[in-house]
Amino acid sequence: MNIPKNLLYTSEHEWIRVDGDQVYLGITDFAQHHLGDIVFVELPELDTEVVSGDSIAVVESVKAVSSVYSPVSGTVVENNEELEDSPELLNEDPYTNHIAVINIDNPDQLEDLMSPAAYEAFCAEQE
Amino acid sequence: MLEIINRSNDPFFNLALEEYLLDNPEIKEDIFLLWQNRPVVVVGRNQNTIEEINQRFIQDKGIEVVRRISGGGAVYHDLGNINFTFIVNDAPSLTLDFTRFTAPVIRALQTIGVKAEDQGRNDISIDGRKFSGNAQCRQQGRLMHHGTILFDTNLEDMEQALTVDSTKISSKGVKSVRSRVTNITEHLSSPVSIDEFQDILSNTIDENGKRRELSSTELSIVESLRDNKFRRWEWVYGFSPPFNVRKSQRFDWGSIDFRINVKKGLITDCKIYGDFFATGDISLIEQELIGVRYRDEDLLQALEHINLASYFPQAYVKDIINLISL
Numbered sequence: 001m002n003i004p005k006n007l008l009y010t011s012e013h014e015w016i017r018v019d020g021d022q023v024y025l026g027i028t029d030f031a032q033h034h035l036g037d038i039v040f041v042e043l044p045e046l047d048t049e050v051v052s053g054d055s056i057a058v059v060e061s062v063k064a065v066s067s068v069y070s071p072v073s074g075t076v077v078e079n080n081e082e083l084e085d086s087p088e089l090l091n092e093d094p095y096t097n098h099i100a101v102i103n104i105d106n107p108d109q110l111e112d113l114m115s116p117a118a119y120e121a122f123c124a125e126q127e
Numbered sequence: 128m129l130e131i132i133n134r135s136n137d138p139f140f141n142l143a144l145e146e147y148l149l150d151n152p153e154i155k156e157d158i159f160l161l162w163q164n165r166p167v168v169v170v171g172r173n174q175n176t177i178e179e180i181n182q183r184f185i186q187d188k189g190i191e192v193v194r195r196i197s198g199g200g201a202v203y204h205d206l207g208n209i210n211f212t213f214i215v216n217d218a219p220s221l222t223l224d225f226t227r228f229t230a231p232v233i234r235a236l237q238t239i240g241v242k243a244e245d246q247g248r249n250d251i252s253i254d255g256r257k258f259s260g261n262a263q264c265r266q267q268g269r270l271m272h273h274g275t276i277l278f279d280t281n282l283e284d285m286e287q288a289l290t291v292d293s294t295k296i297s298s299k300g301v302k303s304v305r306s307r308v309t310n311i312t313e314h315l316s317s318p319v320s321i322d323e324f325q326d327i328l329s330n331t332i333d334e335n336g337k338r339r340e341l342s343s344t345e346l347s348i349v350e351s352l353r354d355n356k357f358r359r360w361e362w363v364y365g366f367s368p369p370f371n372v373r374k375s376q377r378f379d380w381g382s383i384d385f386r387i388n389v390k391k392g393l394i395t396d397c398k399i400y401g402d403f404f405a406t407g408d409i410s411l412i413e414q415e416l417i418g419v420r421y422r423d424e425d426l427l428q429a430l431e432h433i434n435l436a437s438y439f440p441q442a443y444v445k446d447i448i449n450l451i452s453l
Contacts, residue, residue, distance in 0.1 A: 036248075039301050040173040040198070040368070055266070060173050060198035060301065062248060063225075064263035084368075085299060 001123060002029040004095055008110065009119035010071045015095065016113055023072055023110075024098040027059065030123050032094045035061035038087045043079040044100050050074060052109060057099050059090070071113060074104040128213075128333040131160040132340045138167040138193045138204065143353035146196055147345070148214050149264065149271045157215040159332055161325050164204040167191040168288050171199040171262070175300035175367040177421075178293045182453055185288050194363050197262035197273065199249065200303030203288050207279035207310070209325055217270040225249065225261055228272040232259060235331040239324065241314045256309035276328075278321045279312045298370030364422065365392030372421075375401075376450050380443055385451055389421045407438040423452050 003009075008016040013031035017024040032038065042058040050056050055067035056076065078101035083089060089097040104110075114122060131148065135141055141162050148154060168190060170179050179201040180192055190203075204210065213228050229251050236243045236253075246252040251259035251274070261274035289303065311324070319327075341349065356362050369391075375384040381403030388396040397413040412433055419429045430451065435444045 040299075042173070058172075060171075064265055065172055065196065065198045066265045067267075 001033075001120075002095070003116050003120050003123070005116050007095070007116065008113035009116065009122075010069070010113060011122060012069050012071075014068060014071065016071065016110070017098070018107075018110060021103055021107075022077065023074075023102050023104055025056075025068075025070065025072075025100050025102060026098040027068060027090060027094055028119075029094050030126075032091050035059065035063060035066065037062045038090045041083040041087045041090065041099065043081065043083065044076045046076055046079060048076040050076060050102065056102075059087075068099060070102060072102055072104045072109050073106070074102040077101050077103045128336045129156050129158045130329060130333065130336055130338045131158055132338055133160050133162050136163055136165045136206065137353070138164040138169065138191060139353045139357040140349060141210070142169070142193055142195055143357045144341075144349045145212055145214075145271060145273065146356075147349050147352055148212075149196075149266065149269055152267070154214075155216075157213070159211065159213045161329060162210050162212070163206055163208065164210070165191075166203075166205040166284070167193055168201055168203055170194050170201045170363075171301055171303075172196055173198060173301045173368060174201060174303070175296065175298040175370045176364050177367070177453065178296050178298060178300060178370065179289065179291060179303055181288055181290050184290075188284065188288070190284070190288055192363055193357055194366060195262075197264040197271065198301060199260065199262045200301065201289055202260060202275055203280070203285035204275065205280050205284065207277070207281060207321065209276040209278055209321065209328070210273060211276065211328065212271060212273040214269060214271045217265055217268050225263070225272070229259070229261060229274070231332045232274070232276065232328065235324070235328040236311070238327055238331070239319050240316055241311060250306065253309055253311070253314050255307070257306040258309050258311055260306075277308060277310050278324060279310050282308060282310065295374050296370055296372050298368050300368040300370065360420070360422065361392065365420070367392065369395075374450055376446075378443070378446050380404075380440075380446075383447065383450060387416070387421070392420050392422075394419050394421055403439070403443070405438050406440070409438065412438060421453075426452055 013028045015026050015028050038059055038061045040060040044056040050070045052073045054070050056070045057068040059066050080098055168180050170176050226245055229245055233243045243251050243253050249261045250257045258277040259274050264271045371388050373386045383401040386398045387394050394416050397416040399409050415433045416429055419425050430448055
């Protein structure tokens with residue numbers, strides 16, 4: 001299981017990369033592995049205001065339709081349109097292919113996210 | 128496990144009911160329901176509807192069309208088909224286990240002497256022929272698993288309703304996969320009615336479980352979800368992924384090559400090429416069609432408004448309308 005050290009994680013199996021006021025959000029290796037082949041990604045609209053806990057994207061795999069939740073509040077400033085043509089990128093490399101970039105209102109909210117070590121332990125519990 | 132009793136055959140209501148039961152945070156227990164639809168094509172969440180349905184056939188037969196919230200391909204339901212839905216607390220492991228939900232169907236069939244087995248990822252089959260397709264949908268800690276059961280469905284209508292000439296349309300929507308299918312009735316040694324089988328299935332899932340019907344409050348919530356989402360063109364057609372249509376035809380007066388792009392159901396680009404004699408500036412027609420919903424009534428209304436006869440000799444107008452309409 002690949003869990004990069006430079007990212008933060010959620011219990012819904014999303015990763016977050018912080019870059020100033022912006023956070024990059026995607027799904028983890030654990031998530032893509034369990035979902036199986038991903039066949040469609042519904043991206044959030046640009047400028048959408050999201051509140052922590054909102055569903056901001058929907059991923060359809062050969063097994064299931066699953067929501068992707070934003071662990072932060074802010075505004076969607078980028079969506080990765082490449083995924084519309086090539087949803088399989090989330091299987092091939094879930095960490096270089098983000099789903100969206102969110103401009104966050106308040107950096108304090110990042111404190112609730114899991115460290116790589118904590119996420120690794122969380123995944124181990126679930127296997 | 129609690130069984131929700133639902134006798135509605137209205138596909139729009141039934142799909143709204145599933146969403147209501149999956150979304151409602153007050154429902155915390157594991158539930159299941161068995162239900163049937165009058166003839167309808169149910170397309171998967173991320174399919175391009177017009178790419179999946181035989182428009183002419185379903186119109187002639189009065190077959191309806193609806194989109195479901197789970198993924199996968201298009202299916203045909205009629206009163207010979209039984210649908211089963213489980214909504215349970217999601218296992219935190221993300222392990223998407225299908226066999227837990229297909230097992231009772233296989234056991235129920237065993238009691239009437241039919242040997243069925245899981246096939247591939249999402250299907251249950253008898254002698255290698257599929258009679259049940261399954262899909263899952265997860266949100267907010269709840270998992271919905273639902274599936275179809277072909278008991279005595281009109282397979283000829285199914286075949287025709289889902290046979291589409293989609294060469295004119297292209298999209299990134301999820302495509303349907305064809306399988307060899309069978310009805311359960313073909314494998315029965317002594318007759319069992321669909322109602323009897325439904326009772327057997329219900330008892331197999333949970334013989335001593337509680338059963339309840341919807342309250343009147345719940346009914347009105349589901350009806351409003353039906354009317355505001357599942358019956359609406361915006362959901363059934365407009366929610367389709369972006370697609371392109373290219374239609375060309377040769378007439379005795381020339382040829383036309385008509386190309387459009389559609390996003391969220393609306394025409395975003397339109398080009399008319401061809402070898403014909405026009406008396407006006409064709410780009411004005413193209414501009415008029417942008418923003419129009421890609422459905423017959425709206426297209427025809429727009430074309431009427433454009434007054435095609437001022438661009439083309441009257442004799443061409445009917446040909447052009449026939450080509451452009453769905």
